[in-house]
Amino acid sequence: MAYTPKLAAGDTFPTVTAKLLDGSSIELGKPHSGADWQMLVVYRGRHCPMCTSYLNQLEEHKTALGNLGVSVVAVSADTEARLKEHMQEFDVSFPVAYGLTEEQMQTLGLYISNPREGLECDYKFAEPGLFVINEEGKIQTLDISNAPFLRPELSVLVGGLGFIRNPENNYPIRGTASYK
Template sequence: MSDRKISSAAVFPDISVKSADNTDVLLGQRQSESSWKMVVVYRGKHCPICTKYLNELENYKQRLADMDVELVAVSADSSEQLNEHKEQLEVSFALYHSLSIEQMQTLGVYISQPRSAKETDHPFAEPALFIINGDGRIQIVDIANAPFSRPDPEILVSGLEFIRDPENDYPIRGTYS
């Protein structure tokens, strides 16, 4: 991994990835009317823990939408790998592919080499999660180096409900330097 670390409160970088239909999409740009966005970086179709996590997130999509938060997920998989993975997924949120090594480094995520060709055929990002606020800044960042180290969806979404409540006036945390 590069020693670059993306900071909370930073503007989310301009990163172009591919949608499921191979259209170019700016990862941090909202594709809906939502004012906030959750970007989930996952390892790829080879990871059963990722499949389980993405399927679990589907259960929170409506709560996120009710808070005006768009949910998407992205991996370094190819279009073909994403299409194969969609057969195991039960999600209605947008899935993106073709995250490059340079883009992973820009995001500051951990990058792993496959253990064998049986696992996958390319370096891949370890899990990460970015919550982008209405100003395009990173409100929350979570970067892990293993597939079983991710935020619990219930705790995450409950926390977002607290943050999104205007009465709480909750700032971006982790900005002291």
């Protein structure tokens, strides 16, 4: 059985770049569009209808996230051609990157799957992951799943981020206590 080390809450988010359809690159985990935090959503790829639905739902929350100072980016292992095809199935205004490599998936601590022949794609792909990176470049909160139906409920997540971002709550990064 393969083991992939997982990133932990409070870790510094690693440097990972991916490509955008306009030919530029984006550094994952780095806020953009005037935000000081970033939400990175790793999705399985074009072959996953649940991913398409999740990205469309994420678009519905983009304004609320922006109001909290959180920019959004999504990425998959899809090729440029597959992302171009997939973009016809969702209408989002946040950056969607492609070409996540197996090494990058491992760096992010994601679960990696082999495709089912003829049903998905012809390369290994990442299972869902969601990272919220704060202004210090640290992982504020994360969710790593091994299946497409295990993902954070976006309205609950946005509400929670609103609570975290409220300075009156002085809410720390959770899950960092050590144990033996």
